[in-house]
Amino acid sequence: MIAIYTFILLASLACKGLVAHPTIYPHVALKRQQSGPIRVLPSPPPPIISYHIHILYTLFNPSSVKAALALHNLTRQQFQDYLGPDCPGRYDYGYLCMINDHDIENTTLIGGPFVSGEWSIFLPIGYYAVVTPWLLQNKGDLSMLVHPNSGYEYEDHSIWAQWAGQTWPLDMSIFEKETQTNEFGHYPGDSDNPVCLLKDAVCGDGKLSPSALCCYDLACKTAETIANGVSNLTIHRCG
Structure with missing residues (x-):
């Protein structure tokens, strides 16, 4: 039973690390950005000029x-x-x-x-x-x-x-x-x-x-x- 709990704890920590990697491993985020632009529309949307x-x-x-x-x-x-x-x-x-x-x-x-x-x-x-x-x-x-x-x-x-x-x-x-x-x-x-x-x-x-x-x-x-x-x-x- 202890082994199972240990496995779950380690797995959860690993998942947390993956989700949070832009903060923990900034060089990983940088490489991902360099592989291609990450584009999103601004919020709020851009002003209409005409x-x-x-x-x-x-x-x-x-x-x-x-x-x-x-x-x-x-x-x-x-x-x-x-x-x-x-x-x-x-x-x-x-x-x-x-x-x-x-x-x-x-x-x-x-x-x-x-x-x-x-x-x-x-x-x-x-x-x-x-x-x-x-x-x-x-x-x-x-x-x-x-x-x-x-x-x-x-x-x-x-x-x-x-x-x-x-x-x-x-x-x-x-x-x-x-x-x-x-x-x-x-x-x-x-x-x-x-x-x-x-x-x-x-x-x-x-x-x-x-x-x-x-x-x-x-x-x-x-x-x-x-x-x-x-x-x-x-x-x-x-x-």
């Missing part, structure tokens, strides 16, 4: 393309007093803009993740409640994807995304799970990091309160007036 709305459609279906282009034009007309110049990229814009980075009538977005026809609009946080409800009720039979931009691209396009209409497959292989980057592969701390905006980056406009975050000791200040094709738009820059 949103994208994507309208998806079938490129080889003329009626689908026609409907998508009509909605694109209608959206531009509906929000003409709020829109800034078209965005040539997809991140770090502090004003509402239609994204213009590929031929929406004939091609998919190079590099993914969309396998279908797609056009999109960049939404600072303050515009979410202005644009999203209208598009939901005016998209017709087209598909609509709304997702946040937090820097965690995989999660932004999957567990944190919202679909309206038919869902489409996405090429998620271009993203890394539980890894904060942005659309162009930059990591937190460089000039394209979406977590905060560096000096002279556009952080808001005069239509709605600025909502993008300026880095460090910078503030979102009134900077200049630009033409948006219909009226002038006052934008703010970090300074």
Whole structure:
């Protein structure tokens, strides 16, 4: 009987040692970390810096393309007093803009993740409640994807995304799970990091309160007036 109790005691101590080895044997934990990154999502989740709305459609279906282009034009007309110049990229814009980075009538977005026809609009946080409800009720039979931009691209396009209409497959292989980057592969701390905006980056406009975050000791200040094709738009820059 004593031998059995001794065995149980030794076994329990061994198990305790295994569970606690990161503390007792820090070199073991270090080796395990060096074998590959241990990635977990932060808690609480990262802040949402902005949103994208994507309208998806079938490129080889003329009626689908026609409907998508009509909605694109209608959206531009509906929000003409709020829109800034078209965005040539997809991140770090502090004003509402239609994204213009590929031929929406004939091609998919190079590099993914969309396998279908797609056009999109960049939404600072303050515009979410202005644009999203209208598009939901005016998209017709087209598909609509709304997702946040937090820097965690995989999660932004999957567990944190919202679909309206038919869902489409996405090429998620271009993203890394539980890894904060942005659309162009930059990591937190460089000039394209979406977590905060560096000096002279556009952080808001005069239509709605600025909502993008300026880095460090910078503030979102009134900077200049630009033409948006219909009226002038006052934008703010970090300074």
